[in-house]
Amino acid sequence: MDTSQLLKGVLDLAVLAVLDRGDGYGYEVVRGLRAAGLNEVGDASVYGTLRRLYNAGLLTSYVVPSDEGPHRKYYSMNAPGKARLRETSEQWLAFAKTMESLVKVA
Amino acid sequence: MDTSQLLKGVLDLAVLAVLDRGDGYGYEVVRGLRAAGLNEVGDASVYGTLRRLYNAGLLTSYVVPSDEGPHRKYYSMNAPGKARLRETSEQWLAFAKTMESLVKVA
DNA sequence: TTGTAGTACCGCGCAATGCGTAGTACTGTG
DNA sequence: CACAGTACTACGCATTGCGCGGTACTACAA
Numbered sequence: 001m002d003t004s005q006l007l008k009g010v011l012d013l014a015v016l017a018v019l020d021r022g023d024g025y026g027y028e029v030v031r032g033l034r035a036a037g038l039n040e041v042g043d044a045s046v047y048g049t050l051r052r053l054y055n056a057g058l059l060t061s062y063v064v065p066s067d068e069g070p071h072r073k074y075y076s077m078n079a080p081g082k083a084r085l086r087e088t089s090e091q092w093l094a095f096a097k098t099m100e101s102l103v104k105v106a
Numbered sequence: 107m108d109t110s111q112l113l114k115g116v117l118d119l120a121v122l123a124v125l126d127r128g129d130g131y132g133y134e135v136v137r138g139l140r141a142a143g144l145n146e147v148g149d150a151s152v153y154g155t156l157r158r159l160y161n162a163g164l165l166t167s168y169v170v171p172s173d174e175g176p177h178r179k180y181y182s183m184n185a186p187g188k189a190r191l192r193e194t195s196e197q198w199l200a201f202a203k204t205m206e207s208l209v210k211v212a
Numbered sequence: 213t214t215g216t217a218g219t220a221c222c223g224c225g226c227a228a229t230g231c232g233t234a235g236t237a238c239t240g241t242g
Numbered sequence: 243c244a245c246a247g248t249a250c251t252a253c254g255c256a257t258t259g260c261g262c263g264g265t266a267c268t269a270c271a272a
Contacts, residue, residue, distance in 0.1 A: 003197060003201065004115075004230060004231070004257090005114050005115025005116075005230085005257070005258075006114075006115045006116065006197070006198065006201050007115075007229090007230065008111050008112075008114030008115055008228080008229060008230070008257090008258080008259095009110075009111025009112045009113075009114055009228085009229080010111075010112065010205060011229080011230070013205070013209065014205065014208055017208045017209050017211070018208070020211075021211065025249075025250090026249070026250065027248065027249050027250080028249095036204060036207065036208050037200075037204035037207075037208075038204060038208075041230090041231095042230065042231045042232075043231095043249090043250090044230080044231060044232075044233090044251085044252090045229080045230045045231060046230095047249090047250065047251070048229080048230075048231095048251095049229085049230085051251095052229090066238090066239095066248090066249085067239085068238090068239065068240085068248085069237095069238055069239055069240095069247080069248045069249065070236095070237060070238045070239085070248065070249045070250070071237095071238090071249075071250085072248095072249070072250090073249080073250070089209045091109060091112070092112065092205065092209065093206070093209070095109065095112050096202045096205070096206065098142060098143035098144060099116060099119070099120065099198065099202070100199070100202065101142065101143075102120055102123045102124070102142050102143075103119065103123050103195045103198065103199070105123070105126075105127065110228090110259060110260070111228070111229075111259085113258090113259065114228090114229085114230095114257080114258060114259070115257085115258080117258080117259070131220075131221095132220070132221065133219065133220050133221080134220095147259090147260095148259065148260045148261075149220090149221090149260095150221095150222085150223090150259080150260060150261075150262090151258080151259045151260060152259095153220095153221065153222070154222095154258080154259075154260090155258090155259085157222090158258090172219090172220085172267090172268095173268085174219085174267090174268065174269090175218080175219045175220065175266095175267060175268055175269095176219065176220045176221070176265095176266060176267050176268085177220075177221085177266095177267090178219095178220070178221090179220085179221075
């Protein structure tokens with residue numbers, strides 16, 4: 001039911017991971033996450049996360065007008081963003097390993 | 107730095123997993139979690155979680171006086187608790203797998 | 213006696229963050 | 243024109259882990 005709490009603190013990482021494959025705009029990132037298996041991500045969460053990462057200086061941004069719909073606000077990883085991605089993913093992998101060992105005893 | 111957000115929604119699972127190995131009281135569970143690698147778990151978080159799980163009907167509880175310190179409030183898994191543990195751990199393992207595949211492309 | 217440390221628990225209020233809902237705006241199709 | 247799809251934003255809520263402080267009991271030291 002409520003997978004939502006699992007995303008806490010991990011959505012940042014997920015978004016960074018998606019953007020690491022190349023620049024992307026909000027709606028695209030949302031689709032990327034859902035395609036990856038995170039089916040229940042709310043779009044508002046992703047837009048919020050992108051803004052937060054941007055405000056934290058981990059992303060740069062530029063707007064591209066589109067003639068097939070509204071404008072697109074692209075986000076792009078910069079050096080601090082890549083550094084953060086590395087740190088966070090290591091942190092997460094370690095955490096996941098710990099949790100797995102805890103759970104798998106059962 | 108801030109591993110705290112990673113615990114969101116997972117502490118329930120971690121606590122259930124520890125209790126699944128046998129009845130335990132709060133302080134003991136805290137030590138169990140830290141020993142398992144969750145070094146930064148605040149004790150208040152664990153007590154809060156135990157109470158939440160208890161109120162949700164997933165645990166039973168009994169108090170045992172101790173002559174080597176204060177009383178101990180033991181918690182014990184019941185059937186709904188075990189069911190929840192199973193569900194949640196499956197959910198988590200799937201989620202972790204998804205995240206790993208996302209992260210490991212980088 | 214006073215103090216300190218370890219054990220064991222509880223309550224209060226805060227902060228972070230994902231989500232629901234609603235709203236704006238543009239394009240293309242029936 | 244109505245409607246769906248795309249794309250983004252703003253507002254406020256709910257959950258939940260944590261910090262801090264407080265209570266209470268035992269044991270041991272100064």
